[in-house]
Amino acid sequence: MKKYIFDSYDDFYNEYITVRSPQCIECGEDCELVDSEVACYIKDRKLQFSSMLLLRCKNCGREYLPRYSKQMIDGAYKIVVEANEFQGVFKPLGSKQQFDYCKEQNYLYDYRDYFNIPGLCEDREHYIEGFLTPVYFEKEALVYFRVLPEYEVNICKRSIVGIPTSNSRS
Ligand SMILES: [Zn+2]
Structure with a gap:
């Protein structure tokens, strides 16, 4: 289970408003979406998600919270606060x-x-x-x-014609 710990809602909010690119900030490699079980702690509240998408670097494995996952955390946090609870368990409703x-x-x-x-x-x-x-x-x-029988895949091949660059001309 992946854990994210924020000392305060402001700490989480700083992460929430940080825009992530599809590339890893450590090594620059592309990230891919992975499904993970996540526990998120914001101050004294614990939010558990049985399924949450993370962006994982294909090279170094570092993981980032994508925007929509952060929206889910934010919504879950507000639900728990409004209910005056200190933990909540959240499951996906369908995708x-x-x-x-x-x-x-x-x-x-x-x-x-x-x-x-x-x-x-x-x-x-x-x-x-x-x-x-x-x-x-x-x-x-x-x-x-x-x-899968419910899908039809048409593959088209496009020819790529090489165009000499100005450097390759003699
Ligand atoms: Zn990386």
Whole structure:
């Protein structure tokens, strides 16, 4: 279980407002989302989450709290304070969401990916919640979708033509 300890709500709030990039601040390598059990202590209150997404560096393993996970912690903290409790246990209610812009296509997203991967939900150009473009992923991710009958995967190959740079011209 991963533990996060904050001496005060202000300490947590400083972390909450810190914007994380998808790269590790220690080594610069890309981070990936991992699901973890988390215990978060804010002052004298303990919040336990059976499932929370963290950004983990692929190189050094350092972990960071993504924005949406911090929102979950903040919401849970306020619930516990309002109930005058000193601990709370929180479980996920489900992770699929249909965004308004794609209701006709019946697309269901794992909203946790959308809200936790830095940059995905901050598309200022389109500003439509849930809209994803472009989408980058490792091609191995397609293996999962190719074997499930409810998905159809079309793979297109694009030729890349090399254009000589000014340095390579003689
Ligand atoms: Zn790292």
